[in-house]
Amino acid sequence: xxxxVARARTxxxxxxxxxxxxxxxxxxxxxxxxxxxEHGAYYPTRFEDLIHPAEEPEEDTRSCVEIVHDxxxxxRREADGEPIxxxxxxxx
Numbered sequence: 001x002x003x004x005v006a007r008a009r010t011x012x013x014x015x016x017x018x019x020x021x022x023x024x025x026x027x028x029x030x031x032x033x034x035x036x037x038e039h040g041a042y043y044p045t046r047f048e049d050l051i052h053p054a055e056e057p058e059e060d061t062r063s064c065v066e067i068v069h070d071x072x073x074x075x076r077r078e079a080d081g082e083p084i085x086x087x088x089x090x091x092x
Contacts, residue, residue, distance in 0.1 A: 022047030 023046060030044075062070070 019046075019048050 026043065026046065060067075
């Protein structure tokens, strides 16, 4: 078990180091692009965002009445002692 924990810590440290280096290289490229002038360009996206892209939330297409109805269901469940689960389609 100690090996697994040590391995996870090592991988975490290496991942953090890679992100740090990638961000610094990006900043150096950005500074060089500014030095060159208006024609210089750089890649604005961070390496971490490429590896772990942020998921965009789904757009809520419910009407106002449906949202109020769903919230009342959640409030009733909370009053009955059931755990609250937000965002599940089963609540509708």
